[in-house]
Amino acid sequence: MFKRDNLRFGMLLGFLAPVVGLFVYYLLAFMPRNVGFTEFIGYMRTYKSLLTAVSSLSLVANAILFTVYINTRRDKTAKGVFIATLIYGVAVLLLKLVG
Numbered sequence: 322m323f324k325r326d327n328l329r330f331g332m333l334l335g336f337l338a339p340v341v342g343l344f345v346y347y348l349l350a351f352m353p354r355n356v357g358f359t360e361f362i363g364y365m366r367t368y369k370s371l372l373t374a375v376s377s378l379s380l381v382a383n384a385i386l387f388t389v390y391i392n393t394r395r396d397k398t399a400k401g402v403f404i405a406t407l408i409y410g411v412a413v414l415l416l417k418l419v420g
Contacts, residue, residue, distance in 0.1 A: 324395075331390065331401020338386050338402075339409055342379035369417050376413040380406055 351361045365372045383406045390399035 326395040326397045328397045328401040328404075331398035331403075332405045333401070334386055334398070335383055335402035335405025336409075338382035339376070339379040342382035343375060346375055346378050372413065372417060376409070380409060383409070 347358060347361050351364075356364075365375060383402055387399050387402045387406070390396075390402060
């Protein structure tokens, strides 16, 4: 399954990996403090510096995927991951500026 070289597949992975990264960050940093997931999302809305930190760490998952697909010469999939990363980055920037 992960051997495909497809732009749509790369975008799908690129949109899912940061969500997994966000959840892992929550599990490691907030769940031990008995903070619920909805409270965690509320903290990110309130504290913009937390939004920046969490989104940066979540996008590390995309950086790993991008590196793997570039090194295995699956350029279309890597391109999809890169496009999804750019969309996430712009969305976080807009949330930080507007919200």
